[in-house]
Amino acid sequence: xxxxxxxxxxxxxxxxxxxxxxxxxxxxxxxxxxxxxxxxxxxxxxxxxxxxxxxxxxxxxxxxxxxxxxxxxxxxxxxxxxxxxxxxxxxxxxxxxxxxxxxxxxxxxxxxxxxxxxxxxxxxxxxxxxxxxxxxxxxxxxxxxxxxxxxxxxxxxxxxxxxxxxxxxxxxxxxxxxx
Amino acid sequence: xxxxxxxxxxxxxxxxxxxxxxxxxxxxxxxxxxxxxxxxxxxxxxxxxxxxxxxxxxxxxxxxxxxxxxxxxxxxxxxxxxxxxxxxxxxxxxxxxxxxxxxxxxxxxxxxxxxxxxxxxxxxxxxxxxxxxxxxxxxxxxxxxxxxxxxxxxxxxxxxxxxxxxxxxxxxxxxxxxxxxxxxxxxxxxxxxxxxxxxxxxxxxxxxxxxxxxxxxxxxxxxxxxxxxxxxxxxxxxxxxxxxxxxxxxxxxxxxxxxxxxxxxxxxxxxxxxxxxxxxxxxxxxxxxxxxxxxxxxxxxxxxxxxxxxxxxxxxxxxxxxxxxxxxxxxxxxxxxxxxxxxxxxxxxxxxxxxxxxxxxxxxxxxxxxxxxxxxxxxxxxxxxxxxxxxxxxxxxxxxxxxxxxxxxxxxxxxxxxxxxxxxxxxxxxxxxxxxxxxxxxxxxxxxxxxxxxxxx
Numbered sequence: 001x002x003x004x005x006x007x008x009x010x011x012x013x014x015x016x017x018x019x020x021x022x023x024x025x026x027x028x029x030x031x032x033x034x035x036x037x038x039x040x041x042x043x044x045x046x047x048x049x050x051x052x053x054x055x056x057x058x059x060x061x062x063x064x065x066x067x068x069x070x071x072x073x074x075x076x077x078x079x080x081x082x083x084x085x086x087x088x089x090x091x092x093x094x095x096x097x098x099x100x101x102x103x104x105x106x107x108x109x110x111x112x113x114x115x116x117x118x119x120x121x122x123x124x125x126x127x128x129x130x131x132x133x134x135x136x137x138x139x140x141x142x143x144x145x146x147x148x149x150x151x152x153x154x155x156x157x158x159x160x161x162x163x164x165x166x167x168x169x170x171x172x173x174x175x176x177x178x179x
Numbered sequence: 180x181x182x183x184x185x186x187x188x189x190x191x192x193x194x195x196x197x198x199x200x201x202x203x204x205x206x207x208x209x210x211x212x213x214x215x216x217x218x219x220x221x222x223x224x225x226x227x228x229x230x231x232x233x234x235x236x237x238x239x240x241x242x243x244x245x246x247x248x249x250x251x252x253x254x255x256x257x258x259x260x261x262x263x264x265x266x267x268x269x270x271x272x273x274x275x276x277x278x279x280x281x282x283x284x285x286x287x288x289x290x291x292x293x294x295x296x297x298x299x300x301x302x303x304x305x306x307x308x309x310x311x312x313x314x315x316x317x318x319x320x321x322x323x324x325x326x327x328x329x330x331x332x333x334x335x336x337x338x339x340x341x342x343x344x345x346x347x348x349x350x351x352x353x354x355x356x357x358x359x360x361x362x363x364x365x366x367x368x369x370x371x372x373x374x375x376x377x378x379x380x381x382x383x384x385x386x387x388x389x390x391x392x393x394x395x396x397x398x399x400x401x402x403x404x405x406x407x408x409x410x411x412x413x414x415x416x417x418x419x420x421x422x423x424x425x426x427x428x429x430x431x432x433x434x435x436x437x438x439x440x441x442x443x444x445x446x447x448x449x450x451x452x453x454x455x456x457x458x459x460x461x462x463x464x465x466x467x468x469x470x471x472x473x474x475x476x477x478x479x480x481x482x483x484x485x486x487x488x489x490x491x492x493x494x495x496x497x498x499x500x501x502x503x504x505x506x507x508x509x510x511x512x513x514x515x516x517x518x519x520x521x522x523x524x525x526x527x528x529x530x531x532x533x534x535x536x537x538x539x540x541x542x543x544x545x546x547x548x549x550x551x552x553x554x555x556x557x558x559x560x561x562x563x564x565x566x567x568x569x570x571x572x573x574x575x576x577x578x579x580x581x582x583x584x585x586x587x588x589x590x591x592x593x594x595x596x597x598x599x600x601x602x603x604x605x606x607x608x609x610x611x612x613x614x615x616x617x618x619x620x621x622x623x624x625x626x627x628x629x630x631x632x633x634x635x636x
Contacts, residue, residue: 038188038356039613040383053381055388059396077321085325095325098407102330102337105400109341112396113348116389117374120382122351124375132359134378137188137613142379 004150007129007166008141008157013041016139019160020046026156028143033153036130036140058115059108066107070100129166138163186456188613192356195609198452198601199357205451206598213595220588223581224299232302236578240570241563245582246300248555249589252436253293254335254408255429255551256593259437260286261342262401263466265394273618274465276611277457281448281597282441283346284606288596289440290339292589299585327410334407338400345393351376352386352610368603405433417562418495419503424487428480435477435520436551438470439544444597446541448606457607460535467534474525474547481516481554495567503561512557519550 010016016035023033024047035046074096082090117123134140143153154172157165165172186194198206227234237244260282267275301307314322322329355376358369376382409429412420422428442463449458488500503509524543527533534540566573600606621628 034379034381036378037383038352038378039610039617040387041617043384046380053385053388055385055392059392074324077324081321083323092325095330098330098403099324099333101403102333102400105396105403106337106340109337109344109393109396109400112389112392113344116348116385116392120376120385122374122376122382124377128377130377135356135359136192 002147003144004147005129005168006143006145006150006153006157007036007131008143008160008162009131009133009164009166010139010141010160011137011163013045013139015160015162016141017046019141019157019162022156022159023141023143023153026152028145028149028153028156032145033141033143036134036142038135038137053119055112055115055119058111058118062107062109062111062114063104064107065111066103066105067100069107070103071096073103074099129168131164131166133163185619186612186616188616191612191616192360192609194454194456195605195607195612196357196360198606199603202602203451206602209451209594209598213591213598216588216591217595219584220591223584223588227299227302227581227585228304234579234581236576236582238574238576239572241560241574241576243300243559243563244576245556245578245586246296248552248559249586250293250296250300251408251429251559252552252555253289253296253589253593254405255433255436255555256440256548257286257289257293257338257342257437258401258405258430258433259439259441260284260289261338261345261397262434263438263441264345265398265401268390268394269398273615274462276615277454277459277462277607278441278445278466279349279611280346280608281444281606283342283349284597284600285440285444285593286342287339287346288593288600290335290342291596292593294335294339295592296585296589327407327414330407331411334400334404338397338404341393341397341400345397347372348389348393349386349608349611350604352378352382353605353608356609357605402430405429412559418493418499418565418567419488419558419562422484422487424480424483428484431473431477431480432551432554435470435473436548438466438473439524439547439551442466442470442540442544443548446537446544449537452601452606454607457612460537463537463540464531464534467528467540470547471525471528474521474528478521481520484558498567499562499565502565503557509557509561512553516550516554516557519546520554521550 008019010019020033020035024030030047035041075091078091078096084090129142131138131140141157143157145153150167154165154167202210235244235246263282264275264279266272267279298304298307314320324330351373354369354373355378358366358373361369406426406429409425413422413425415421445458445462445466448454485500485504488496504513524547527539527543560576564574564576619630621630
């Protein structure tokens, strides 16, 4: 099913919140629009954000992989080159712990960053409506909806005094065109 | 006390991007001055490579000298950057915002500089690299994981990788901001680094959680790294090195010198980039209070190290300790460490009016690091240059001009890299400053209006 995008740009927070409220009143669910800004706002400013994430799983997987790699390197090297020193056991546990610890932490760190990128859907190379004014401080409300509801979305966004409204066909203006 | 100025979005962006677009005369002086010292550094290293380690003061049994001392010093400096950043993020301390980016960058450049030292210290680094990369597995030879010289690179590389990822993750939103405001090669660079960041709620949520998660993960690594660096010495049998207290002692020493280096950096950023609205006196006040605690903790471990050397009454330990405390030039060095590392700066930091004086904070932080460099030398050298049982030969260590140039050049290298970084990337996190503005509110308390930070817990 084709999805159309509409981006409303707002100069201040109050207008953006009003636009989010107007969209909800018009029957748009929270998963149908997202808020774009240049800095995070406290959670719940624009209503409950949808979407669960599994970021906390990534460091655990990374830690397990790193631990396994550390074990393999330390145990494997000592067993591959069995050099008995002073009649002591071949596998020397204390130094193995050091390498395994560093391996565990390295794995957890790398996988956390991979998790952050994955859960943030980065790198983003697809097409989506965007305006550089967002990083200047404007707040964007991006609606993704069915083509037949596009006009309704534009109408809702216009209620909150937008600076501009952009669609895939270009700027449609903040006021409806006079016939 | 909140001394925050209400700043507009555009004003914050313009001011924090200023170093990227304008180069002040002071910055030029910095570039030229540091570049000149860096040229001496390159010449000294090249000279040493050409003529061999004979041009240094290294000889038996003093095979570790200025370069290894400097390695330990820079590892120490690198520690506080990420530590400060991580602790302040975890505790959601509001004054972290202008400090974290520069502290993290300092960590990375200090670590890189530190890692350079053991490599050039080999005298013929290309031969070392030839035998290490790729490792000679085909002859069934493996690194001995039982040796600290394998633990050390594994820990440092973990820390460097983690710190770099930590810094990069928190820089992505600012890369998007830079992407939208630049043209030419800068736009290409920032577009690649921004990874298509758009700033939706999910991305901000991940960014916030990433701050906590990565901080929580990097802190144990930070503690482990300097512990492991201390084991380069502590697991040997050299008197005064062979001490169980070395790991925490090195860590607290690293924090003392590193936090002081953050103060130096904050003062320089305020003067060079005119970031008075962001790096405020309240920040110096807060970090000064932290330094009193850290410095006193360091003093305790410094005394413990001496105490543990004396208490068992072992002849070889006493011999070196007597040498360190009472014989020229180490007796003077001991006094310098005490005075510069603690007895001048800490009593000064007790007074709030001094903590809120940028010049005094700058010079006391420099003093601490002079003391801490001397402390590294004091810890490492006497044990090597003194006779005790089973010592085949012993000798004084006299650093050559080449080694002195390398040490001075390392400071220029870190400074130069920091300046180059601030010409390409904003040295203060722009999005975090803007986030701080969202939380800053004015509250009516009785008849008064006071500045406050409103935060959801």
